[in-house]
Amino acid sequence: MLLSFIPVLATLTLVCATPVVQIEKVTVTGNYNATSRVExxxxxxxxxxxRFRRATSQSYSTAGSINATAFGPACPQIKGTNSLAVDYGIYGTSEDCTLLDIYRPSSIPRGKTLPVLVWLHGGALTQGASWYYPGAGIVQESSRIGLPVITVILQYRLAAWGFLGGSDASANGAQNLGLYDQKLALEWVQKNIGAFGGDKSKVTVFGQSSGAMSIGYHFLNVNQKLFSGAILQSGSSTSVPALNAEKYQGNFAALVATVGCSNSSNSFECLRTVDRDTLINATNTLFSQPAVYGSRPWGVTIDGDIIPGSPSVLTAQGKIAKIPFIAGNVKDEGTVFVKPQTIETDDDLLTFLEKDYLNRGASFFQNTTSIALLKLLYPNIPALGSPFDTGNTTFFGAQFKRAAAIYGGTSGDQPLHMEISSPISKDIHFQWARRNFLKSAGSKGINSWSYILSQISPANAAWQGVYHTTEIPFVFVKYTPADGQLYTLSQQILAYWVSFAYNRDPAYKTNPTWEKYSKAGRNINFLAAQTSLQRDDFRTLGINFIGSVAGQFLESPN
Structure with missing residues (x-):
């Protein structure tokens, strides 16, 4: 049984005038859409x-006006060449890009404030822009079911601008600037969202991929008060390594050399002042050579503040904020990450996997016993690989499906006797990381819920399956009634999300009732017309193996 809906609150009165908000002494003018009834x-x-400085907060103490009727420029970023790449430059780019967009119902009951959803986009910390995630669909649908929310979509600095690593970056306070941008934006929400009708005590952060991982990092500040709920879509605190800044010194030096600062007496200041386009071209050069600089040449580092210590150690110790959350994955997380796709041999497979850990000293790839166990638990059997449920069909190289299964994914039920021989769901970046975060929360009595999205989109190619990012159109209600059951599933998912924003529990008037993960260790499996609860016990041996060697991936020897 899927959703039944109730009308928008009868007390809402449509206001068609241009929306105007006062923040301290500043007047802010926005847009009104008569069709969606969203401002x-x-x-x-x-x-x-x-560049390479922490952003400073915005002041509204001087009288003035802001025309907030057009999207701002994106942050400088990588020109992607993979299937996730989007032309984020449509509105231009600027190094001063710490911007956010707000979507709200056209009218809010007098004396009422609404829960707030704050979106942190994904994109491997190298791509993304607020305009690509319009929040109007969320606001419109939430209002339709009588649970109206305000949605905030924020930008943060990316690639070298936001995640410059190396000892020089650390010494100059330039670590994790993208994370500090996120924190500053959440502080802005706490201070100013009331002017837009938002309830600062009911702020839910939600994000996908590196956005979800970022949320996981903010959880490591156990006393943080910037949000009271979270939804982590395909990512957590242990999805990828977070190491000491000096582990990135080689990539820092390469960037310095590429922009022509090698002979400078102060290479960091030279980077700070080098021509903007020169720096953009240099970052694209490094990113285009993953075999040399790794597939993530810039990443989060342990800074003693936002990330006070090793995320894998802190998570294992249960040192995370006591904030309720939802965490989940899609069925075939790994397919779009397999590059090159023509993986033919065991050596090709290991070369592909090691790119994610290049220059980080991951000991796994020097441990012959661990490698042997990985090969045993992930045999090259196409029928068991990702994309799942595609039988013996192979895509690209002979070991493409094997690589995709190792990288990330989930499957339906499998017979117990296939436990050891199946590669399905022996996940490094996603499935193990999700279970690990849920387990840590459970040890501290934190309320949590878990999901898997198994619904394929008609637009997905056969080799992609239910690939990484597939859930985003469902959450943002990009489907329409013409899409039939996909639209209905989107409504169902969004209802759970906004119910959580209201009540810190995704319970809604629909079946099935989504139970806490701690109750029986069950996921809700999102599938058109067949959404159901399923035990989260698939591939226990394989995921336990990943957990047993996680330190070899996530920790770097001194």
């Missing part, structure tokens, strides 16, 4: 950012 305030500065 938008676009391109609002939550801070001012300059």
């Amino acid at each position: 938008t305030f676009l391109g609002l500065k939550y801070g001012t950012s300059t």
Whole structure:
């Protein structure tokens, strides 16, 4: 049984005038859409950012006005060449890009404030822009079912601008600037969302991929008060390594050399002042050579503040904020990450996997016993690989499906006797990381819920399966009634999300009732017309193996 809906609150009165909000002494003018009945305030500065410096907060103490009717520029970023790449430059780019967009119902009951959803986009910390995630669908649908929310979509600095690593970056306070941007934006929300009708005590952060991983990092500040709920879509605190800044010194030196700063007496200051386009071209050069600089040449580092210590150690110790959350994955997380796709041999497979850990000293790839066990638990059997449920069909190289299964994914039920021989769901980046985060939360009595999205989209190619990012159109209600059951599933998912925003529990008037993960260790499996609860016990031996060697991936020897 899927959703039954109730009308929008009868107390809401439609306001068609241009929306105007007062923040301290500043007047902010936005847009009104008569079709969706959603008001938008676009391109609002939550801070001012300059290269390799922490952004400063935005002041509204001086009388003035802001025209918030158009999207602002994106942050400088990588020109992607993979299936996730989007032309984020449509509105231009600027190094001063710490902006956010606000979507709200056209009218809010007098004296009422609404829960707030704050989106942190994914994109491997190298791509993304607020305009690509319009929040109007969430606001419109949430209002339709009588649970209206305000949605905030924020930008944060990316690639070298946001995640410059190396000892020089650490010494100059330039670590994790993208994470500090996120924190500054959440502080802005706490201070100013009331002016837009938002309830600062009911802020839910939600994000996908590196956005979800970022949320996991913010959980490591156990006393943080910037949000009271979280939804982590395909990512957590242990999805990828977070190491000491000096582990990235080689990539820092390569960037310095590529922009022509090698002979400077102060290479960091030279990087700070080098021509913008020169720096953009240099970052694209490094990113285009994963065999040399790794597939993530810039990443989060342990800074003693936002990330106070090793995320894998802190998570294992249960040192995470006591904040309720939802965490989940899609069925075939790994397919779009397999590059090159023509993986033919065991050596090709290991070369592909090691790119994610290049220059980080991951000991796994020097441990012959661990490698042997990985090969045993992930045999090259196409019928058991990802994309799942595609039988003996192979795609690209002979070991493409094997690589995709190891990288990330989930499957339906499998006979117990296939436990050891199946590669399905022996996940490094996603499935193990999700279970690990849920387990840590459970040890501290934190309420949590878990999901798997198994619904394929008609737009997905056969080799992609239910690939990484497939859930985003469902959450943002991009489907329409013409899409039939896909639209109905989107409504169902969004109802759970906004119910959680209201009640810190995704319970809604629909079946099945989504139970806490701690109750029986069950996921809700999202599938059109067949959403159900399923035990999260698939591939226990394989995922336990990943957990037993996780330190070999996530920790770097001194």
